[in-house]
Amino acid sequence: xxxxxxxxxxxxxxxxxxxxxxxxxxxxxxxxxxxxxxxxxxxxxxxxxxxxxxxxxxxxxxxxxxxxxxxxxxxxxxxxxxxxxxxxxxxxxxxxxxxxxxxxxxxxxxxxxxxxxxxxxxxxxxxxxxxxxxxxxxxxxxxxxxxxxxxxxxxxxxxxxxxxxxxxxxxxxxxxxxxxxxxxxxxxxxxxxxxxxxxxxxxxxxxxxxxxxxxxxxxxxxxxxxxxxxxxxxxxxxxxxxxxxxxxxxxxxxxxxxxxxxxxxxxxxxxxxxxxxxxxxxxxxxxxxxxxxxxxxxxxxxxxxxxxxxxxxxxxxxxxxxxxxxxxxxxxxxxxx
Amino acid sequence: xxxxxxxxxxxxxxxxxxxxxxxxxxxxxxxxxxxxxxxxxxxxxxxxxxxxxxxxxxxxxxxxxxxxxxxxxxxxxxxxxxxxxxxxxxxxxxxxxxxxxxxxxxxxxxxxxxxxxxxxxxxxxxxxxxxxxxxxxxxxxxxxxxxxxxxxxxxxxxxxxxxxxxxxxxxxxxxxxxxxxxxxxxxxxxxxxxxxxxxxxxxxxxxxxxxxxxxxxxxxxxxxxxxxxxxxxxxxxxxxxxxxxxxxxxxxxxxxxxxxxxxxxxxxxxxxxxxxxxxxxxxxxxxxxxxxxxxxxxxxxxxxxxxxxxxxxxxxxxxxxxxxxxxxxxxxxxxxx
DNA sequence: ATCATATATGTAATCGGTTACACAACAAGA
DNA sequence: TCTTGTTGTGTAACCGATTACATATATGAT
Numbered sequence: 101x102x103x104x105x106x107x108x109x110x111x112x113x114x115x116x117x118x119x120x121x122x123x124x125x126x127x128x129x130x131x132x133x134x135x136x137x138x139x140x141x142x143x144x145x146x147x148x149x150x151x152x153x154x155x156x157x158x159x160x161x162x163x164x165x166x167x168x169x170x171x172x173x174x175x176x177x178x179x180x181x182x183x184x185x186x187x188x189x190x191x192x193x194x195x196x197x198x199x200x201x202x203x204x205x206x207x208x209x210x211x212x213x214x215x216x217x218x219x220x221x222x223x224x225x226x227x228x229x230x231x232x233x234x235x236x237x238x239x240x241x242x243x244x245x246x247x248x249x250x251x252x253x254x255x256x257x258x259x260x261x262x263x264x265x266x267x268x269x270x271x272x273x274x275x276x277x278x279x280x281x282x283x284x285x286x287x288x289x290x291x292x293x294x295x296x297x298x299x300x301x302x303x304x305x306x307x308x309x310x311x312x313x314x315x316x317x318x319x320x321x322x323x324x325x326x327x328x329x330x331x332x333x334x335x336x337x338x339x340x341x342x343x344x345x346x347x348x349x350x351x352x353x354x355x356x357x358x359x360x361x362x363x364x365x366x367x368x369x370x371x372x373x374x375x376x377x378x379x380x381x382x383x384x385x386x387x388x389x390x391x392x393x394x395x396x397x398x399x400x401x402x403x404x405x406x407x408x409x410x411x412x413x414x415x416x417x418x419x420x421x422x423x424x425x426x427x428x429x430x431x432x433x434x435x436x437x
Numbered sequence: 438x439x440x441x442x443x444x445x446x447x448x449x450x451x452x453x454x455x456x457x458x459x460x461x462x463x464x465x466x467x468x469x470x471x472x473x474x475x476x477x478x479x480x481x482x483x484x485x486x487x488x489x490x491x492x493x494x495x496x497x498x499x500x501x502x503x504x505x506x507x508x509x510x511x512x513x514x515x516x517x518x519x520x521x522x523x524x525x526x527x528x529x530x531x532x533x534x535x536x537x538x539x540x541x542x543x544x545x546x547x548x549x550x551x552x553x554x555x556x557x558x559x560x561x562x563x564x565x566x567x568x569x570x571x572x573x574x575x576x577x578x579x580x581x582x583x584x585x586x587x588x589x590x591x592x593x594x595x596x597x598x599x600x601x602x603x604x605x606x607x608x609x610x611x612x613x614x615x616x617x618x619x620x621x622x623x624x625x626x627x628x629x630x631x632x633x634x635x636x637x638x639x640x641x642x643x644x645x646x647x648x649x650x651x652x653x654x655x656x657x658x659x660x661x662x663x664x665x666x667x668x669x670x671x672x673x674x675x676x677x678x679x680x681x682x683x684x685x686x687x688x689x690x691x692x693x694x695x696x697x698x699x700x701x702x703x704x705x706x707x708x709x710x711x712x713x714x715x716x717x718x719x720x721x722x723x724x725x726x727x728x729x730x731x732x733x734x735x736x737x738x739x740x741x742x743x744x745x746x747x748x749x750x751x752x753x754x755x756x757x758x759x760x761x762x763x764x765x766x767x768x769x770x771x772x773x774x
Numbered sequence: 775a776t777c778a779t780a781t782a783t784g785t786a787a788t789c790g791g792t793t794a795c796a797c798a799a800c801a802a803g804a
Numbered sequence: 805t806c807t808t809g810t811t812g813t814g815t816a817a818c819c820g821a822t823t824a825c826a827t828a829t830a831t832g833a834t
Contacts, residue, residue, distance in 0.1 A: 102790050113814045118792060125793090126811050143573070148549040149495070150790035152486050153819045163530075168518070169733075174511040181505070181532045185539060190546060193500075193530040195518045202522060209527060212485040236480070324720070353720050360722045380717035383661070383690050385697045396506075439820050450784045455822060462823090463781050487820035490789045 101142050110138045121146055152214065160190040161406060162218040164206045165247075168195050172349055172376050172395045173221070176247055179399020180219060187407055189216070198223050200230070207233045210242065217243040217406045224290035225252050243409035247402045250292040257409070257419040259401045261393050263293045263375075266426040267300025267345065268307075270373045270391040273428055274343045275308045277435035279371060283316035283341035285330045285351050294322065297347045297375055316341050320351050327354020335364075342436065343371035349378050352388065366433040373434050387432035398424045438479050447475045458483055489551065497527040498743060499555040501543045502584075505532050509686055509713050509732045510558070513584055516736020517556060524744055526553070535560050537567070544570045547579065554580040554743045561627035562589050580746035584739045587629040594746070594756040596738045598730050600630045600712075603763040604637025604682065605644075607710045607728040610765055611680045612645045614772035616708060620653035620678035622667045622688050631659065634684045634712055653678050657688050664691020672701075679773065680708035686715050689725065703770040710771050724769035735761045 107114040112131060119125040120135040127135075138144070152158045163180055165173045177193070184191050192215060194206045203223050207230070210218050218237070222230055231251050238244045238256070246258030274282050284301045287294020298317075305312055315337055318330040327346065331354060334341055346352040352374030356366070364370055367387050377392035401422060409415070444451040449468060456462040457472040464472075475481070489495045500517055502510045514530070521528050529552060531543045540560050544567070547555050555574070559567055568588050575581045575593070583595030611619050621638045624631020635654075642649055652674055655667040664683065668691060671678055683689040689711030693703070701707055704724050714729035738759060746752070 145548040147790050149486055149490050149551055153490055154792045168511050169515050174505050178506050191530045193528045211482040214486055357720045378717060380715060383694045484820050491822045
């Protein structure tokens with residue numbers, strides 16, 4: 101059943117039915133009633149596809165997130181989807197799994213599906229292909245909002261966190277607790293947050309007059325397995341660190357896995373602080389100190405920012421780049437006792 | 438830039454461009470080259486909307502999940518999205534938050550967006566409105582696949598787990614460990630898994646000749662807060678249970694929260710087993726016994742089932758209803774020592 | 775040489791809505 | 805009474821693809 105067929109059974113034109121469905125233009129009360137009755141009777145649901153083709157408005161936004169199984173990202177999506185639903189926007193979701201090809205597929209999909217806007221946590225901040233495509237998309241009138249990870253040049257809008265300051269403060273907590281042999285398990289080179297967190301680490305050390313020991317810098321990839329190996333590597337040094345700063349929640353879990361398997365107690369034999377909180381640990385009062393932020397709120401903020409752009413229809417001269425606040429949550433693992 | 442404009446600049450018809458884009462029909466090699474070159478030059482991306490309108494095929498599936506922040510569901514989505522991506526399907530995602538209105542919105546969206554199929558974990562198995570709409574959707578040729586939660590009547594296809602058997606075995610482990618005063622924190626009345634898990638609990642007790650004590654049955658809602666209160670209620674009984682069966686992962690976390698706050702050690706002062714594993718606890722070797730299943734695999738299975746229906750274009754006479762396997766993982770919390 | 779078939783391309787209808795425009799009826803103000 | 809504005813509805817173009825059908829040429833078989 102389409103709008104024309106329905107109109108015919110009522111004895112009006114499709115234009116009138118359309119006016120009733122959209123509450124636009126003039127329609128006599130009596131006519132409106134007839135139409136609504138027929139809509140009900142035939143369970144008529146207008147094709148959003150046809151509507152989109154005609155109005156060039158899809159009421160849909162694209163969301164690309166690396167790993168939905170990472171609780172930070174699932175909270176972000178939860179926030180995004182909450183606001184999207186409240187405002188009648190549909191979400192086209194994809195998980196990149198840190199795969200650049202999937203990211204490209206996503207960006208192509210955005211264009212072909214004529215999505216109204218996108219929220220994306222890009223795989224890498226360096227990827228020129230991604231950056232150019234994003235610029236192209238934005239230029240074509242589709243607003244782009246980044247979450248968590250920036251893109252080189254800082255030209256896009258987005259909702260981030262002050263990774264440098266947060267990490268600096270976090271590492272400072274380790275220093276204040278008396279540590280000097282502080283290691284870091286970094287994120288991937290291509291990740292802006294990873295690099296900024298590394299910068300924060302270096303800043304904290306340098307401000308405290310502690311020389312950076314290259315042996316204490318090991319490259320992780322924000323995943324559990326690698327972090328486990330990194331931890332192993334660190335603890336097998338002739339002079340192992342007394343504290344570790346882990347660059348994200350999965351990295352923390354990799355550390356904890358190693359510690360657990362080797363019966364090493366955090367806060368006793370080793371200290372650590374991690375970036376991003378881990379809900380389950382909070383609940384069982386597991387004493388992991390972290391640099392925490394409200395991920396769901398970050399998702400909401402991203403969607404709200406996108407909504408503004410969708411209303412404005414104008415790209416602001418200077419991109420709005422927000423930071424969500426972070427908290428240094430010290431639960432004991434930052435010190436030794 | 439649309440297909441006609443592009444065609445004009447090349448000096449061919451839109452039909453020819455379409456043939457090149459879709460690799461269909463006959464096109465001279467030379468012509469094909471010209472078209473591809475122009476596509477490249479003008480960055481032409483055909484409108485999927487127009488295509489969908491014409492072919493009545495959207496290559497999109499809808500996914501409705503209650504709570505993406507629950508790691509069980511985020512793993513399910515991860516599995517769904519993995520298979521969807523591999524097969525070129527887009528995902529329209531919504532989180533119901535256990536809200537029936539959002540569920541209705543989702544089902545309306547499915548029809549209006551002319552999605553090819555849907556995967557849904559319904560809010561309640563009892564809701565007649567939802568059931569009727571799902572039947573209507575299925576009858577209109579859009580295959581429906583359920584995940585985790587069934588709908589009364591068992592008429593839909595889906596991928597579940599044998600909640601009754603799993604729970605029975607789980608509770609049995611408590612019994613074998615010597616418990617007789619075994620409590621359950623149930624799921625909501627409207628949830629089929631919740632009720633089946635309760636049935637499994639009752640079956641295990643009855644098979645062991647243990648009489649069911651109504652005081653030991655408290656109603657949870659699959660959320661942390663309520664489970665916390667339930668645990669409190671149970672432990673404040675004159676004769677508190679010695680073991681608790683918690684109906685899902687969040688319920689387990691609620692219990693653990695209470696235990697932690699009150700310095701009660703599982704496996705020592707109290708025993709418990711929970712339905713669904715909790716990844717973080719696994720990693721830190723926290724001794725929680727659980728009835729576990731592979732959530733990601735369940736998501737993959739659901740999407741694969743949907744893919745079959747999308748290929749067949751026919752609904753099988755009897756609905757395919759699969760169960761993923763479960764494992765009873767005993768880590769110590771099922772006994773006291 | 776003739777006919778059948780394969781190759782190559784264009785024309786135009788179609789998918790199912792929205793909306794600019796035309797037209798009519800009617801009310802109110804001059 | 806005439807003008808103007810408001811209300812109510814229909815006609816048809818349009819959004820941007822796909823594809824059935826028509827047509828034309830090249831190829832090969834007989």
